[in-house]
Amino acid sequence: MTAVLFQQVxxxxxxxxxxxxxxxxxxEGEFFAMLGPSGSGKTTCLRLMAGFEQPTSGHIxxxxxTAEGVPPYRRNVNTVFQDYALFPHLSILENxxxxxxxxxxxKAERLKAxxxxxxxxxxxxxxxxxxxxxxxxxxxxVALARALVNRPRVLLLDEPLGALDxxxxxxxxxxxxxxxxxxxxxxxxxxxxxxxxxxxADRIAVFNDGKIQQLGTPEEVYKRPKTRFVADxxxxxxxxPPDFVASLGFGNSHASLRPEDITLGEGPGRKPFxxxxxxxxxxxxxxxxxxEAAGARVAAMVPASLAVPAQGETVTLSFLAEDLHQxxxxx
Amino acid sequence: xxxxxxxSAPLGLKIAAGAGLAFLHLPILLIFLYAxxxxxxxxxxxxxxxxxxxxxxxWNRPDxxxxxxxxxxxxxxxxxxxxxxxTLCAAAVSRTKFFGRETISLLVILxxxxxxxxxxxxxxxxxxxxxxxxxxxxxxxxxxxxCVVVVYNNAVAxxxxxxxxxxxxxxDLGADSFQTFRYIILPNIGTAxxxxxxxxxxxxxDEVIVTTFTAGQQSTLPIWMLEELVRPxxxxxxxxxxxxxxxxxFLPILGAxxxxxxxxxxxxxxx
Numbered sequence: 001m002t003a004v005l006f007q008q009v010x011x012x013x014x015x016x017x018x019x020x021x022x023x024x025x026x027x028e029g030e031f032f033a034m035l036g037p038s039g040s041g042k043t044t045c046l047r048l049m050a051g052f053e054q055p056t057s058g059h060i061x062x063x064x065x066t067a068e069g070v071p072p073y074r075r076n077v078n079t080v081f082q083d084y085a086l087f088p089h090l091s092i093l094e095n096x097x098x099x100x101x102x103x104x105x106x107k108a109e110r111l112k113a114x115x116x117x118x119x120x121x122x123x124x125x126x127x128x129x130x131x132x133x134x135x136x137x138x139x140x141x142v143a144l145a146r147a148l149v150n151r152p153r154v155l156l157l158d159e160p161l162g163a164l165d166x167x168x169x170x171x172x173x174x175x176x177x178x179x180x181x182x183x184x185x186x187x188x189x190x191x192x193x194x195x196x197x198x199x200x201a202d203r204i205a206v207f208n209d210g211k212i213q214q215l216g217t218p219e220e221v222y223k224r225p226k227t228r229f230v231a232d233x234x235x236x237x238x239x240x241p242p243d244f245v246a247s248l249g250f251g252n253s254h255a256s257l258r259p260e261d262i263t264l265g266e267g268p269g270r271k272p273f274x275x276x277x278x279x280x281x282x283x284x285x286x287x288x289x290x291x292e293a294a295g296a297r298v299a300a301m302v303p304a305s306l307a308v309p310a311q312g313e314t315v316t317l318s319f320l321a322e323d324l325h326q327x328x329x330x331x
Numbered sequence: 332x333x334x335x336x337x338x339s340a341p342l343g344l345k346i347a348a349g350a351g352l353a354f355l356h357l358p359i360l361l362i363f364l365y366a367x368x369x370x371x372x373x374x375x376x377x378x379x380x381x382x383x384x385x386x387x388x389x390w391n392r393p394d395x396x397x398x399x400x401x402x403x404x405x406x407x408x409x410x411x412x413x414x415x416x417x418t419l420c421a422a423a424v425s426r427t428k429f430f431g432r433e434t435i436s437l438l439v440i441l442x443x444x445x446x447x448x449x450x451x452x453x454x455x456x457x458x459x460x461x462x463x464x465x466x467x468x469x470x471x472x473x474x475x476x477x478c479v480v481v482v483y484n485n486a487v488a489x490x491x492x493x494x495x496x497x498x499x500x501x502x503d504l505g506a507d508s509f510q511t512f513r514y515i516i517l518p519n520i521g522t523a524x525x526x527x528x529x530x531x532x533x534x535x536x537d538e539v540i541v542t543t544f545t546a547g548q549q550s551t552l553p554i555w556m557l558e559e560l561v562r563p564x565x566x567x568x569x570x571x572x573x574x575x576x577x578x579x580x581f582l583p584i585l586g587a588x589x590x591x592x593x594x595x596x597x598x599x600x601x602x
């Protein structure tokens with residue numbers, strides 16, 4: 001079943017088209033990422049789902065029901081806010097029980113449910129504290145418990161890991177993923193971190209300028225970027241100019257080629273090209289070697305076990321034809 | 332880390348500070364002292380004798396009660412108006428963006444920056460121009476102009492600290508607008524409103540200038556006191572009333588001070 005459906009949805013703020021004719025269908029139980037730079041419209045899409053924004057035009061359905069004009073408090077959708085938005089004057093337990101309280105659930109019952117939700121996010125016994133007494137990671141778990149205690153059919157997460165440090169972020173990525181698996185709820189999250197989107201999501205929508213540039217599985221988006229923007233934003237792919245692509249024997253269009261798909265030297269069945277080394281940098285497991293070939297700059301990942309060519313040296317590089325992806329003419 | 336804890340100020344500075352405080356507060360003590368004097372026509376020092384009779388005399392003077400009652404009613408109603416309008420205005424200015432927002436903010440604050448006499452003359456000419464007869468309500472309107480400012484200033488500062496996503500979070504969790512106001516907004520701005528309301532009440536209670544321009548035949552307590560000082564009869568009654576006024580206005584201001592101080596912790600706890 002389709003959890004969230006967007007049909008030609010637009011949201012304009014004055015002359016700014018924050019969301020521009022977006023079509024989207026998110027399946028029930030899916031872990032869905034909306035990825036893009038700031039101002040790309042991904043957060044506005046999330047706010048349209050939550051009900052904080054209304055579309056300028058187009059149609060939104062949540063589990064088959066029309067969502068336009070339905071206020072946030074009548075949607076079976078909950079949000080984990082970027083700044084967590086915990087209520088500072090309430091205890092942690094009261095924060096988590098808030099959604100049940102305003103729905104009129106009895107005190108004993110809602111406090112029990114809140115305790116269970118806190119246990120689920122590994123914060124049992126924290127109920128009497130105030131939000132100000134918790135660390136960022138703990139506050140995030142509370143925000144998660146506060147949303148999940150309402151048993152939403154869709155959970156929206158706005159940059160859920162943005163405020164956490166790297167180690168905590170990696171840990172929370174795994175926890176979110178396993179939580180989503182065990183609960184079976186549709187998770188939709190917004191992020192500008194492509195690594196986060198690739199590692200957590202079942203499918204990714206890459207946003208730019210209010211439009212979806214590409215929608216697909218992490219592998220599709222990473223390996224076969226449809227547009228130059230996607231190739232550039234997701235990972236750091238080489239975007240090859242049309243004349244260079246044509247000189248290699250392909251059609252006359254932009255193409256993407258992942259640095260890790262390029263090797264030093266020739267090989268059977270591989271397309272060779274030569275270039276002059278302009279920069280090298282050590283990345284731990286590999287060296288990133290940038291060469292200038294026929295006016296194009298191409299980066300290649302050379303395993304750290306191989307010798308690094310010197311700057312100014314002319315080297316031969318090669319790749320498999322199937323790893324080169326020709327892209328749409330649009331930027 | 333408090334290296335300055337044991338260093339004490341020079342003696343001269345201590346004396347100067349003491350003298351300054353004495354100059355500020357001794358006159359108030361004198362007012363209290365003369366409430367107990369046996370001499371009723373002039374303020375002779377030291378008082379020739381002490382008595383509690385003026386409390387009884389004051390209690391039995393209907394004009395005192397009339398003036399006091401009017402002042403309390405005016406202060407209460409102006410404060411109530413100010414609480415509603417000041418909060419709404421603060422919410423509009425801090426919660427939304429619209430053209431001329433800064434201007435509106437300035438215009439709301441202006442009445443308290445203007446000398447009271449200007450506000451008074453402006454209101455008086457406006458009332459006569461609109462042919463509104465002077466009454467209880469003209470006094471209330473006059474006082475509300477500056478009471479709104481006090482409430483607004485307190486509320487707007489607090490609203491700025493209440494993150495906008497708190498309201499969205501409440502709505503997201505299923506609370507409608509009334510529930511959100513009741514459970515989220517009010518607890519977060521409540522102490523600021525109480526403090527603003529107390530200050531507004533105190534300001535209104537001892538206001539003279541605007542009142543003289545907007546009152547008809549009625550006298551509020553401060554105006555009654557001014558009139559009373561001109562008459563050389565039962566003067567200590569004025570002092571008794573003054574004591575009561577000091578207590579009535581001082582306590583709310585003290586309360587407001589403590590409330591806003593604690594409010595910092597309440598509203599800042601989530602950050």
